């Protein structure tokens with residue numbers, strides 16, 4: 222094996238890994254905020270703190286999520302669909318379609334529980350169960366975006 226060649230290709234890989242575009246960094250920051258918000262909601266419920274405002278926390282989470290999805294819709298998916306690479310077109314479409322489904326679930330979750338009071342939510346076992354399910358879906362999605370979608374964007378779609 223040509224050692225120099227091998228080292229060169231490793232450098233290229235490292236170079237790609239280091240190119241972290243500012244729009245991707247911003248999206249990742251929003252992911253951190255979303256995860257923190259979800260954890261705060263879950264912890265607040267677990268500790269059964271009576272002064273913890275579940276409704277306010279839910280509404281903050283909803284607006285953070287909605288604005289994040291708007292940024293992704295505006296920034297990410299169009300770049301994937303405009304690419305000349307069929308593989309990237311398909312990847313963008315797959316992620317975007319899947320997100321539509323997740324958004325629907327998210328909106329119905331917010332809809333269902335925003336009509337209740339803090340006291341009702343504290344006692345509601347299905348809320349806790351739905352919240353845990355929702356946290357898992359969001360965390361899984363965030364990880365997939367960061368390990369696949371954002372990586373491909375950084376590699377191929379920067380500045381296009």
Ligand SMILES: [Fe+2]
Pocket residue numbers: 248252289293363366
């Ligand atoms: Fe995201």
